[in-house]
Amino acid sequence: MRKAFILVLVLLSSACGRQETKLHDTQLLVMGTLVNVSIWDGDDDVAAVATAGVEQRLREMHRDLHAWQPGPLTRVNEALAAGKSAPVSEEAAMLIRRGSELSRQSGGLFNPAIGDLIALWGFHNDDGPHGPPPDAASVRALLAKAPAMSDLHIEDGSLRSENPAVQLDFGGFAKGYAVDEAVRILREHHLNNAIVNAGGDLRAVGRHGDRPWRIGIRDPRGPGVIASVEVEGDESVFTSGDYERYFEYEGKRYHHIIDPRSGFPAVGSSSVTTISKEAIVADASATALFVAGPDAWVRTAKAMGIDQAMLIDDKGKVYMTPAMAKRIHFEVDPPPPIEVVAP
Amino acid sequence: MNPTEPSEASSPIIVMTTRDDHRIAWLAALAIVIHVAEAAIPSPMPGVKPGLANVITVAVFIEFGWRTAAWVSLLRVLVGSLVIGSFLTPGFALSLTGAAVSVAVLGLIRLWPGPSLSPLGVCMLSSLSHMAGQFSAAYLLFIPHPGMLTLLPVLMTLAAVFGLVSGVITSLLLASLHGRVANSE
Amino acid sequence: MTASAIPYRSIAGALRPTPGDIAVALLTVVLLVGLYLHFWSGVGGEGERARIVSADNGVQIVPLNEDRTLTLHGPLGDSVIEIHDGRIRFIESPCQGKQCIHAGWLHSAGSFAACLPNRISITVLGRNRHFDSINY
Structure with a gap:
């Protein structure tokens, strides 16, 4: 009995106890998005200098x-x-x-050479596109030129293309590269416990x-978080969703992830989350x-060396690899329908 | 006044009762009366009461020891809630936790080897711990809203004020009791 | 320790505090001051604030215990955020999907809603954040 009383007192005192916060949390408004740098247990000054870097x-x-503001690219x-x-x-x-x-590993599903196509859809615009969607003929005309990364050759710091239709758009992996760079800078300052979250x-x-670290993964079709993963060591968690950038025209929704095969927004998926060490790869x-969609994603994951991936299709069904299933925790009740697919 | 009279009159079952049982029953009855009377006083905030029943618990603790005080306190909460009609309601859970924590603290005071406390100090600790117990029950079980926590300092201040008041009353009560006992000897 | 340990000689003497009482009084004062400092310092206390990040207005921390309405400018136009009764939500947004509005009221620490097209996000802050970072 007395133990129970003491427990109550302990509970109370822990509820009152102040917890030291050792988290340096900084929001940066760069690259047209919100970048959050969270550093655990670093010296205040070092954290500030590193974050400024x-x-x-x-x-x-x-x-x-x-890709579109006048500059080197x-x-x-x-x-x-x-x-x-x-x-x-x-x-x-x-x-x-x-x-x-x-791009080669992905079988061309990831293609940074289709800048013209992205521009045609109006996504080269800070305010987001407003529609209408481009007509099918102009999309087909661009596709016929088949711009591909394999058209490019670099010799002595000089880039040339066999195909004048190649227009570089790093939108599909620049953010990953930026996150990798940010983490590299933090590590140069010996800050080895951190999260860099870019948009x-x-x-x-x-x-x-x-x-x-506890990471919440946003629900593509509802408010809040659908699932969470715990991350430690060094891992990147990236999600591509059809809710990130899109426009609606005459009741139809057009999102920003363009399928290089069709020239139209990819169909079948509503979000894909991948985990790998390097952010650029994720x-x-x-x-x-x-882009691969519910039928082909596993093959693409295998070809790209990704063993942890989750795809939520446009009906809310969740597909994932066994390695992802092992560590993910669903935060919604009841959990969505789930299918684990071995690569 | 014959203390055996009520039990014989109201119940056909004959229970062997000790002097201790009667003492507990009478003191608990007194505490219950105060408990029920206090429930009738309108309160600006739920959980805020002068806690005059505390006077009885502390006086019993000082006069008859921790065991008796624990019984009186428990009976007060149980029977008092039956009388008010709050048995097994959230209010009851709060009262019970408050009483339990406060009795636990009285137990700690009994074990405390340091300088002795007068009823003033005992009432203060008892009142604060009662409020702390009641509040943690309210927060953990019913309304785990962070906004609740901003009320805690105010509630604890009120508990300290009422603890002081009940301490003065307890001191005077005990002193006059002892005075009367001394005079009659 | 029973009654015999505590002498009561007179009514006046009964109200004289012992050294133990004085220690209790001091501890009580320390406790109360500590409680006020802990729960009343800063705006609204822990878990009672939200961080609003917007591309145009920067980062701001708002207390959730003061009811108000904020208008924030984003690339698409004005988003309106309402704070009421310890909760926060989007009530107007120029975006097309209105996901931010459908997210509804946010109140528990770590809850999050964002209008990505208009580049505005809200995160409810608290001592025990459920998630360290949100992936979207």
Whole structure:
């Protein structure tokens, strides 16, 4: 009996006890989105300096890699369209190589060469597109030119394309690269417990004190969180959803993830979440698996070396790999229909 | 006054009762009367009562020890709630937790080896712990809304004020009791 | 310890505090001051605030115990956020899906709603955040 009383007192005192917060949480408004840098257990000054370093780096990348605001990448695209070769920075060259590799692995479902198609749909616009959708003939005309990353060649810092229809748009993996860069900068400052979340896509390293980081995954069709995963060590969690950017026209919804095969918004998926170490890989693969859809996502995941992935189809059914099923925890009651598919 | 009279008159079952039982029954009855009377006083906030029944619990604790005080307190909450009609309601759960925590603290006071406390100190601790217990029950069981926590400092302040008042009353009560006992000897 | 340990000689003497009483009084004062500092310091206390992040207005922390309506400007236009009774929600938004409005009232720590097209997000803050980061 007395033990029970003491328990009540302990409960009460722990309810009153102040918990030291060791979390440095900073919001940055860069790259046209909200970037959240959370650092656990770092020195105040180091955290501030590192976060400022991240902000500066992301601003540079935004300037250099922007697909439509005039800058280095638009100049490269102009040259490619004119059939000329263009000098590229080491960083741009590296991104083009990685983008080509990821595009090849995905069987072309992830294709950063279709900038013209994205522009045709009106997604090269900060305010988001307003419709109407482009007519099927102009979409077909662009598809016929078959722009692909394999058309590109880099020699001595100079980029040329066999196909003048190639227009680079790093939208499918620039965010991943930016998150990787941010984490690299934090680590240079010996901050080894942190999350960088850029507009909902994140890489988490280390732990939140004595527990792993807890990540909530947004429900594509409802408010709040559908599931959660615990992350520790070094992993990136990326989600591509049809709710992120879209427009409605005459009652039909057109989202921003364009299927390079059809030239129209990919059908069948409402969101795809992938987990891998590098954010750039998680970002590109989330896009590729979304385009692949409920029937082909497993093959694409395997080809891209992704063993943890979840796809929610347009009817709310959840598909996932066994490795994802093992660690994910559904936060909705009742849980949605789930099918585990081995790659 | 014959203390055996009520039980014989009201019940055909003959129960062997000790002097302790009678003492507990009478003191609990007194506490219950105060408990019920207090329930009739309009309160600005639920859970805020002068806690005059505390006077009886603390006086019993000092005069007759912790065991008797625990019984009186428990009986007060049980029977008092039956009389008011709040048995097994949230209000009852709050009263019971408050009483339980307060009795537990009295137990700790009994075990405390440091300087002794007068009824003032005992009532203060008893009142604060009663409120703390009641509040944690309310927060943990019924309304785990963070907004509740902002009420806690105010409630505890009121508990301290009422603890002081009941401490003064208990001190005077005990002193006059002892005075009368001394005079009659 | 029973009655015999505590002497009562007179009514006046009965109200004289013992050293133990004084210790209790001091502890009570410390407790109360601590409670006020802990639960009343800062605006609204823990779990009673929300962080609103918007591309145009930056980051702001708002208390949820003051009822009010905020209008925030985003790339698409004005989003209106209402705070009432310790809760917060989107009530107007220029976006097309209105997912932010359908998210409804948010009150528990870690709850989250966002209008991505208009680049505005709301997160309810609290001591025990359920999630460290939200993936969307």
